[in-house]
Amino acid sequence: MTAAETPDETTAVPDGCPADTAVETIQREMTVFARRARASAGRMHPELSLVSYTLLGHLEERDGRRATDLAAHYALDKSTVSRQVSALERAGLIERRVDPDDHRVQVLHLTESGRQALDRVTERRRTAFRERLADWAEEDLLRFAGYLERYNAWPGAAPDGERDRAAPGPRTVDGTH
Amino acid sequence: MTAAETPDETTAVPDGCPADTAVETIQREMTVFARRARASAGRMHPELSLVSYTLLGHLEERDGRRATDLAAHYALDKSTVSRQVSALERAGLIERRVDPDDHRVQVLHLTESGRQALDRVTERRRTAFRERLADWAEEDLLRFAGYLERYNAWPGAAPDGERDRAAPGPRTVDGTH
DNA sequence: CTCCGGAGTTGTACTGTGCAACCAGCAATG
DNA sequence: CATTGCTGGTTGCACAGTACAACTCCGGAG
Numbered sequence: 284m285t286a287a288e289t290p291d292e293t294t295a296v297p298d299g300c301p302a303d304t305a306v307e308t309i310q311r312e313m314t315v316f317a318r319r320a321r322a323s324a325g326r327m328h329p330e331l332s333l334v335s336y337t338l339l340g341h342l343e344e345r346d347g348r349r350a351t352d353l354a355a356h357y358a359l360d361k362s363t364v365s366r367q368v369s370a371l372e373r374a375g376l377i378e379r380r381v382d383p384d385d386h387r388v389q390v391l392h393l394t395e396s397g398r399q400a401l402d403r404v405t406e407r408r409r410t411a412f413r414e415r416l417a418d419w420a421e422e423d424l425l426r427f428a429g430y431l432e433r434y435n436a437w438p439g440a441a442p443d444g445e446r447d448r449a450a451p452g453p454r455t456v457d458g459t460h
Numbered sequence: 461m462t463a464a465e466t467p468d469e470t471t472a473v474p475d476g477c478p479a480d481t482a483v484e485t486i487q488r489e490m491t492v493f494a495r496r497a498r499a500s501a502g503r504m505h506p507e508l509s510l511v512s513y514t515l516l517g518h519l520e521e522r523d524g525r526r527a528t529d530l531a532a533h534y535a536l537d538k539s540t541v542s543r544q545v546s547a548l549e550r551a552g553l554i555e556r557r558v559d560p561d562d563h564r565v566q567v568l569h570l571t572e573s574g575r576q577a578l579d580r581v582t583e584r585r586r587t588a589f590r591e592r593l594a595d596w597a598e599e600d601l602l603r604f605a606g607y608l609e610r611y612n613a614w615p616g617a618a619p620d621g622e623r624d625r626a627a628p629g630p631r632t633v634d635g636t637h
Numbered sequence: 638c639t640c641c642g643g644a645g646t647t648g649t650a651c652t653g654t655g656c657a658a659c660c661a662g663c664a665a666t667g
Numbered sequence: 668c669a670t671t672g673c674t675g676g677t678t679g680c681a682c683a684g685t686a687c688a689a690c691t692c693c694g695g696a697g
Contacts, residue, residue: 302598305605306589307582312608314514315534317494319612322535325655334684337491351644357492358499360686365645367684387644387693405484412483415614421479427607428482430600431489435496437592502686511653528675537655542677544653564662564675 327411328404334367336408339376339393339401347390349382376400504588505581511544513585516553516570516578524567526559553577 324333331339338353354364368391371377376397379389393401416424501510508516515530531541545568548554553574556566570578593601 300598302593302601303586303590305598305601306586306593308605309593309601309608310585310589311514311517312605312612313490313493314497314510315612316490316608317497318514319535320491320494321654332683333491337488337495340488349644358496359684361645362647362687363685365647369646385644385694389645408487409480409483412487413480415611416479416483416486419610421477421482423607424479424482424486426603427611428485428489430604430607431486431493433596434592434604435489435492498685509652526675536653538676539656539678540654542675546677562663562675566676 323411328407331400331404335371335374335376336401336404338364338367338371339397340405342377342391342393343398343401346392349388349390351388353391371397500588505584508577508581512548512551512553513578513581515541515544515548516574517582519554519568519570520575520578523569526565526567528565530568548574 321333324331324336328336337357341353341356342348350364350368351361353359353368354361357364368377368379372379375394378392378394380392382388382390419427498510501508501513505513514534518530518533519525527541527545528538530536530545531538534541545554545556549556552571555569555571557569559565559567596604
């Protein structure tokens, strides 16, 4: 509601400033997105679940991560990651190699097949999103992407570490952060 | 990657324009958000799962929706909604009333207790998000919220109908759409 | 060597979810 | 009115994703 139109019994909390409303909208809309994302992922590319896709994408972006890194980045339990990784390996999409320096850790790499699957799916997603974002001004796209990155980059969110390990910088869409 | 730095073997697809990169970033970051959201919801307010919270929020915003509306809006199966709704009703947070005009449909309403629970949680979330978004300029918040709304409002996403039923307009943060 | 802590795995249980089969009202048609 | 067909909702079933806790394995500090 536009702060001006509070005629019905909606908000008990007074909704102080527009920023508060914005914050709520952000939460709400992000959640809507999340829910729909999973649904559409299933239809769009049954070959790769949204989780798998995401993990693969992460590995493409920053090859040679450890399972723990993924867990931290996505706020997942290590057991979950372990299982996902096992599945991806069984499917031949990634490889696990033990770190010669520390036999506890296993470094993850995309296989060629994994890269291909990922690219196929990325391509499908890209066209879908392209269509969806077709009438957005490029400026808005860049800014939107920047906001999302900025939002997620918030240090308190993922007890990461993450940003200081090997690999080139994150896939930044502009200089926004 | 900033389109300028494609030195490693990452993208097979040439990544034509910056808009493409932005689109991918949007997908990726939205997904990261989604994953973390559920995790943090559990910690932040165990009393209300993210799903429940979302559905309650939807009902607060637009009271008297039908289960089908929720399903459409969130791209959920009607069975899923049915179960969620049952749970919420069991918990005494919402009420189902049969529409006198059509005995098939049941109209959903927040109970007082539901409204309170929702407000409690909203408050917690709001402070958390506030902290997180503390150093954002208000202008950016508004624009971010506007982008998200615009994104989700895309007609192809939810085969909604939704926007033309009773209830006052959606909670719009600015005039953006 | 022993003990501690970190990386991963496995057992278990639960939630969210979809699909398909179903039931129950409405509505149009013969 | 009886038949057919559509729409809203529920239930049975199966499965993915997830967390938590208990465990193994390895490396480092004492």
